[in-house]
Amino acid sequence: IGSGIAGLNFALLAAEHxxxxxxxxxxxxxxxxxxxxxxVAAVLANDDSFERHxxxxxxxxxxxxxxxxxxxxxxxxxxxxxxxxxxxxxxxRNAQGGLDLGREGAHTRHRVVHWEDLTGREIQRALLAAVAxxxxxxxxxxxxxxxxxxxxxxxxxxxxxxAYVLDRAT
Numbered sequence: 017i018g019s020g021i022a023g024l025n026f027a028l029l030a031a032e033h034x035x036x037x038x039x040x041x042x043x044x045x046x047x048x049x050x051x052x053x054x055x056v057a058a059v060l061a062n063d064d065s066f067e068r069h070x071x072x073x074x075x076x077x078x079x080x081x082x083x084x085x086x087x088x089x090x091x092x093x094x095x096x097x098x099x100x101x102x103x104x105x106x107x108x109r110n111a112q113g114g115l116d117l118g119r120e121g122a123h124t125r126h127r128v129v130h131w132e133d134l135t136g137r138e139i140q141r142a143l144l145a146a147v148a149x150x151x152x153x154x155x156x157x158x159x160x161x162x163x164x165x166x167x168x169x170x171x172x173x174x175x176x177x178x179a180y181v182l183d184r185a186t
Contacts, residue, residue, distance in 0.1 A: 021139055041160045
């Protein structure tokens with residue numbers, strides 16, 4: 017449900033195991049992701065460390081971050097940046113051809129990769145292209161999720177197995 021970064025990323029991973037239908041309430045690229053300007057932070061420089069990035073994240077979160085989640089995200093960061101590159105995401109490069117690492121917000125090191133002021137749009141562009149190439153994925157635009165399907169309503173397993181969907185056109 018949704019064609020932002022999370023929905024597209026999940027669809028690509030799930031499609032390796034079966035058929036996936038993505039529904040999106042407007043056009044596929046009409047998302048909040050498309051407007052995201054900031055970059056993606058990851059430990060990519062020699063003068064950086066996972067520990068330092070975790071501490072920066074916790075400090076920026078002012079006590080609202082879950083340490084385990086922060087640690088997981090930081091540890092997975094470099095591999096996920098590489099995955100984005102492998103999917104065709106363009107990221108800014110420095111004069112030597114390496115990734116241009118910016119320093120933003122509460123980061124104490126240069127670790128933010130970006131594409132101009134359109135990082136979200138660029139990531140979404142590449143993910144939509146990968147989705148379009150994948151034979152197991154169908155995208156339904158102008159469709160809205162009305163309710164999630166779960167046997168929990170009848171005393172069974174609470175896992176979601178589908179959704180009631182409204183086709184806005186019909």
